[in-house]
Amino acid sequence: MGTTTEGGIGERVAEERKLAGWTQSRLAIEANVSVSLVRKVEQGRSPASPAFVSACAKALKVSPSELLGQPFPRTTRDESEVASGIALIRSELAAYDIPPAGLTPRPIEAVAEAVSRMRTLRRASSLRQMSMDLPALMIEVRALVHQEQGGNQQRAYRLLCELYLCARGLAHKLGYVDLMTVTIERLAWAAAGTGSRLWATSAQYFRALVLTSTGDWNTALAYLERCRAELESELGSDDTEHLVSWGGLHLQSGLAAARAGDRGAADAHLSEARETAARLGDTEYCEPVFYFGPTNVDIWSVGLAVEMLEGTEAIERAQHLTIPASTPRSRAGHLYIDLGRAFLLHGDRAKTLDSLNKARQIAPIQTRYHPMVHETVRVLARTEARSTETLRGFAAWCGVNQL
Known part of the structure; x- marks a missing residue:
């Protein structure tokens, strides 16, 4: 049996609304x-989209994570292991610009190999191993940044950026929103x-995502x-880093527009990203910052349709999508999470x-901790005349109260 999370998003929205002394009409x-x-979400008959969550959180003056119930409680040994590195990562992010005392790091080539392995874990959504290995590696790379000079110092900063990206992904998937925000600040610093150019863009990309997630779509x-x-x-040079940066920023703009309810703008940004991916060719760009190319743009196209609550459109877009074996598991998994929302x-x-x-x-771990998976399962269970054993088993596995 997994963690059980008390209540769902609708119940939390209703509770915060009542604490504010508002009617459903006032919240709307x-x-x-x-x-x-508002009524359907509070009653558990309609799923709360990320846009709905962030809009209600902003109106009620609470954080989206409070309405999502994140981070989810840990009640098993496995769940404790997955989150075992969070406290150490938090401490390391506070010490980011201080040379580690008494630590002699390995040669930069050996450290770079370790960072490459961490990148592989991130793309495979191996959160447990990431959580266990990441803190010590972050300290070692911080030591390199303060020890190296010239080109090697720039390389050390790039390695540190990769680890901050790993820490951001871990914090995001486990629901530690405050920690995720700090990692983005450190990413911009490094x-x-x-x-x-690409690492500078990555910091901009994730900063915009924070704004989008908190409902400040116009600012984003x-x-x-x-x-x-x-x-x-x-852009005229066909330089890969600039094209990937350009396309990635358009995808992020598409998300902000979709959550703002602007279908035309969302489609325009998606189209621009698709044209940019075509200029790169059929190969997906994976190293080391973004996963960007035709396949990832297609995955995003499904997600953007879901964000606009257009389930049928999302399903139609997915019908023409082929996922290569080389696609990072985190991206492929996210596609099927979005498709679950689309089919609902x-x-x-x-x-x-x-x-x-x-x-x-x-x-598996990404799916287990994803708040939209929890929301989809809750609404699915509430709208079924009789919950099946398969549905009850899935709910227990991902930590949703039995309904």
Whole structure:
């Protein structure tokens, strides 16, 4: 039996709304959503989308993580192991610019190999091993940054950026939103020492994601437009780093537009990203910052449709999508999480659970801790006339109360 999380998003929204002394109509006005949607989410008859969560959180003056119930409680040894490195990572992020006392790091080549292995773990969503190995490696790379000079110091900063990206991914998937925000700040600091356009863009990309996740969509869109303006003069060169940066920022703009309910803008950014991916060719760019290319843009196209609550459109987009074996498990798993949401919106409950099980097969820990998986399972159970043994088993595995 996994962790059980008390209540769901709808119950938390209702509780915060009542604490604020608001009616459902008042919350709908303040969050710019429909009264019927507030009612359905609170009753567990409709899934709460990320846009709904962030809009309600902003209106109620609470963090989205509070409405999502993150981080989820740990009640088993396995769950404790997955989160075992969080406290040490938190401490390391506080010590980011201080040379480690009494530590002599390995040669930079040996450390680079260890970072490469960590990158592989991140793309495979091997959260348990990441959590166990990441803190000590972060300390060692911090020592390198303070020890090396010139080109080797730039390389050490790049290695540190990779580890901050790993820490961000771990914090994100386990629901430690405050820690995730700190990792992005540290990523921006380290990126300045890399001499790399791509690492500077990665910090911008994830900063915009924070703004989007908190419901500040217009600010995110304005910030991303400013970031792209810095790149525009370099686009004619077909330089890979600039193209990947350009395409990645357009995908992030598409997400902000989708959550703001602007279908036209979301599709325009998606189209720009698709054209940029075509300029790179058929090969997905994977090293070391972004996974970007035609396949990833197609995965994003499904997710953006789901963000706009267009389940049927998402399913149609997925029908033309082939996932190569080389696709990182984290991305492939996310596709099937989104498809589960799409099938629920479409009204095909059997395929909803099939998609979630596929996500579980590909990236189990990512799926287990994903708040939209929890939300999808809750609504699926509430709308079924009789919950099946398979559904109850999945709910128990991912930590949702038996319904």
